[in-house]
Amino acid sequence: MRARLRGNWATLLLPIADDDSIAFGSLKAEIDVLIDAQVDGIYSNGTAGEFHNQTEAEYDRVQATLAAACASAGMPFVIGACHSDPMVTRQRVARAAALKPRAIQIILPDWWPLTDGEAVDFLDLAAHAADGVPLVLYNPPHAKRVLTPPELQWVLARAPTVEAVKLGDGDAAWYAAARAHLAGISLFVPGHHLATGMREGVAAGAFSNVACLNPRGAQRWTDLMATDIAACLDVEARLQAFIDTHIWPFRRDHGYSNAALDKLLAAIGDWAPVGTRLRRPYRFIDAGEARRLGPIAREAVPELFI
Numbered sequence: 001m002r003a004r005l006r007g008n009w010a011t012l013l014l015p016i017a018d019d020d021s022i023a024f025g026s027l028k029a030e031i032d033v034l035i036d037a038q039v040d041g042i043y044s045n046g047t048a049g050e051f052h053n054q055t056e057a058e059y060d061r062v063q064a065t066l067a068a069a070c071a072s073a074g075m076p077f078v079i080g081a082c083h084s085d086p087m088v089t090r091q092r093v094a095r096a097a098a099l100k101p102r103a104i105q106i107i108l109p110d111w112w113p114l115t116d117g118e119a120v121d122f123l124d125l126a127a128h129a130a131d132g133v134p135l136v137l138y139n140p141p142h143a144k145r146v147l148t149p150p151e152l153q154w155v156l157a158r159a160p161t162v163e164a165v166k167l168g169d170g171d172a173a174w175y176a177a178a179r180a181h182l183a184g185i186s187l188f189v190p191g192h193h194l195a196t197g198m199r200e201g202v203a204a205g206a207f208s209n210v211a212c213l214n215p216r217g218a219q220r221w222t223d224l225m226a227t228d229i230a231a232c233l234d235v236e237a238r239l240q241a242f243i244d245t246h247i248w249p250f251r252r253d254h255g256y257s258n259a260a261l262d263k264l265l266a267a268i269g270d271w272a273p274v275g276t277r278l279r280r281p282y283r284f285i286d287a288g289e290a291r292r293l294g295p296i297a298r299e300a301v302p303e304l305f306i
């Protein structure tokens, strides 16, 4: 039987060259570092993979590069077939399934918000395209339609191939609702909330921005949660203070995207040739900010830098 989807999943950030092309040599180098870090798994085409800003030929090349490297290393991988257009999603899912990933991640169509019934229908279409490969539903707080725990319960009861949901968590009331409505579903919370999600008995893992900062450190922190959750909560509190003070203002005060923030974290961690650049029209944070914040991050959470 297949093991439950869980743990520390590292996002494949998309390296962008100065001419706005995808730097495929750097992408392969990044994959090699992630494999060497022995993370629980690698996933492509999340937000930091800039799935929303690729041609279909580029999409195919990114997935083929990931699948070939992971297959030969025995590293579990999930392919993000996300797209805001449901027709394109179905085509991406079908092509992803042929690469035999552990699962395929999708978002709900993102122009006109779906009703719950339409969400079920969309997940049924995606399941057919996935041809037996399980689905991960990525439903972040900035999605056009954000499902509450009771709404998710209703939808997932009618979408049996959805094995996991990647979502934003919330306060104590949200965790209580998640426990009441989503038991048995692998829930993936934001990486920098993972210790809280584990303590609350709700999170199975994270498709993780902590792995953006340092994949090896994120893996050790995740593994430690099984035996010393108190120590992990202490790391989480310091990490959140660092993010609130030094990373979040780039979005709140200057309007940078989440992908820009994730790439800033990766540049602070400086573990692969990813860089901070995003594809136009999205603005990216100057690499000098990563150099400035590197020592501050290492002082805040030295445990994550190994």
Ligand SMILES: N[C@@H](CC=O)C(=O)O
Binding pocket: 011, 045, 046, 047, 048, 049, 207, 208, 209, 210, 212, 258, 262
């Ligand atoms: N939103 C992120 C999560 C990790 O950094 C992504 O999927 O890229």
